[in-house]
Amino acid sequence: MSADDDNEDETGSVYARASARQAGRPAASTRAAILAEARRVAEVRRAPAANESWFRKRVAAGIAASVLVAGVAVLLWRQTGPQAVLQTKAELTAATDEDVDVSRPMATAPAFESQQAANQSAAQARSESARELATSRSASAARAAAPAAPVAERADAQMLVEREFPGLLDAAVPPRSVWLVQDARGTTLKSGTLAEGESFDSVTRRLRQELPDREIGAFEVSNVSTASGTVVQVGVARTR
Amino acid sequence: MEASETTDETLLRQYAAGDVGAFDRLYARYELPLWRYVLRHSGDRAAADELTQEIWFAVARESHRFRSDGRFRPWLYTLARNRVIDRLRTTHRHASLDEAPPGSDTPLVELLADASGASPEQQFESADQGAAIIAALDRLPPDQREAFVLQADSGLSIEEIAAVTATRYETAKSRLRYARERLKALLQDYA
Numbered sequence: 001m002s003a004d005d006d007n008e009d010e011t012g013s014v015y016a017r018a019s020a021r022q023a024g025r026p027a028a029s030t031r032a033a034i035l036a037e038a039r040r041v042a043e044v045r046r047a048p049a050a051n052e053s054w055f056r057k058r059v060a061a062g063i064a065a066s067v068l069v070a071g072v073a074v075l076l077w078r079q080t081g082p083q084a085v086l087q088t089k090a091e092l093t094a095a096t097d098e099d100v101d102v103s104r105p106m107a108t109a110p111a112f113e114s115q116q117a118a119n120q121s122a123a124q125a126r127s128e129s130a131r132e133l134a135t136s137r138s139a140s141a142a143r144a145a146a147p148a149a150p151v152a153e154r155a156d157a158q159m160l161v162e163r164e165f166p167g168l169l170d171a172a173v174p175p176r177s178v179w180l181v182q183d184a185r186g187t188t189l190k191s192g193t194l195a196e197g198e199s200f201d202s203v204t205r206r207l208r209q210e211l212p213d214r215e216i217g218a219f220e221v222s223n224v225s226t227a228s229g230t231v232v233q234v235g236v237a238r239t240r
Numbered sequence: 241m242e243a244s245e246t247t248d249e250t251l252l253r254q255y256a257a258g259d260v261g262a263f264d265r266l267y268a269r270y271e272l273p274l275w276r277y278v279l280r281h282s283g284d285r286a287a288a289d290e291l292t293q294e295i296w297f298a299v300a301r302e303s304h305r306f307r308s309d310g311r312f313r314p315w316l317y318t319l320a321r322n323r324v325i326d327r328l329r330t331t332h333r334h335a336s337l338d339e340a341p342p343g344s345d346t347p348l349v350e351l352l353a354d355a356s357g358a359s360p361e362q363q364f365e366s367a368d369q370g371a372a373i374i375a376a377l378d379r380l381p382p383d384q385r386e387a388f389v390l391q392a393d394s395g396l397s398i399e400e401i402a403a404v405t406a407t408r409y410e411t412a413k414s415r416l417r418y419a420r421e422r423l424k425a426l427l428q429d430y431a
């Protein structure tokens with residue numbers, strides 16, 4: 001090391017010793033404030049960890065609740081599915097066509113049928129949406145049920161009537177019974193009302209003559225209620 | 241620092257992770273060197289206390305932003321320098337001897353001579369060497385004074401001084417050399 005370097009080191013050393021003696025140290029209150037702030041900042045940083053744990057618990061509880069609700073919804077849907085329709089049919093067969101008051105006036109029937117005829121031209125369009133509606137249910141119904149899967153569910157029957165027989169549910173004197181024949185995709189092939197003296201079985205026989213290339217299954221019957229509270233039977237048959 | 245001691249950077253990261261004891265240890269290491277740096281540039285103890293508190297508050301609050309590949313000492317003194325500069329800009333507390341203090345047209349060196357009845361150089365003869373060099377420090381240009389204090393009081397290397405003062409290595413080295421030469425000359429005159 002050169003003499004200059006020695007002098008420079010001495011200069012720095014002299015200063016450092018003098019500075020240490022002269023400068024002293026910061027006030028005790030300054031030191032206390034600094035260390036307190038350090039603790040406060042550390043506490044604030046730790047708090048999100050606690051909240052994060054709480055947040056995670058909330059999220060887990062929410063997911064569990066959603067799964068529970070979804071499970072209950074599936075359970076209810078299964079309970080109101082084909083088995084419920086079969087039960088309804090069993091209940092209805094106890095009140096056969098012969099027991100139905102066929103003498104009840106059907107004053108609006110012709111008018112309704114003309115309205116139905118006017119809507120026939122749009123049947124394909126409506127059945128498309130009905131097909132979409134039934135797609136998700138028909139897939140699971142096909143898995144769970146017999147090969148000739150029953151179609152009519154109460155909620156679906158209501159929607160089918162609203163779609164295939166517009167105005168029926170609002171009619172003052174609705175028809176006693178209506179029927180639809182749908183293919184496997186849910187497209188409505190034919191529909192109509194039960195004429196006086198006619199039954200679902202007689203309609204089946206008639207349709208088999210009208211649609212010889214189709215194997216028409218039995219009508220699954222359910223009830224829908226009109227706005228006035230009148231019950232209308234809805235029979236839905238599937239072709240195979 | 242001994243090899244077995246925890247590095248400054250590790251202590252800061254430990255504090256950022258929640259270890260308050262790590263902050264205490266870091267503060268203990270740099271309390272006095274930082275204090276002396278701030279005191280040399282702020283002019284009085286009250287201002288130095290305030291600035292020191294501000295600086296360490298910033299260390300605590302910004303510790304989580306400290307880069308994993310950074311070095312603590314230049315980072316600390318950069319925080320300190322920025323606050324010292326901001327304070328000096330607002331208070332004009334520390335003036336050069338060749339400049340007139342606020343409210344006067346007379347350079348400070350003349351005011352000191354008038355007040356003491358002796359020139360600053362004559363004052364060196366009556367003070368011990370240490371006090372003389374501290375007094376001489378005030379006569380250095382601010383850049384040279386800063387570089388010298390950062391090295392002599394705080395132990396920063398030339399690289400670190402350059403990083404803190406945002407200058408090149410050669411510039412920091414030159415400032416240090418000029419500062420030492422001037423102080424050495426003053427000491428020799430004193431001797």
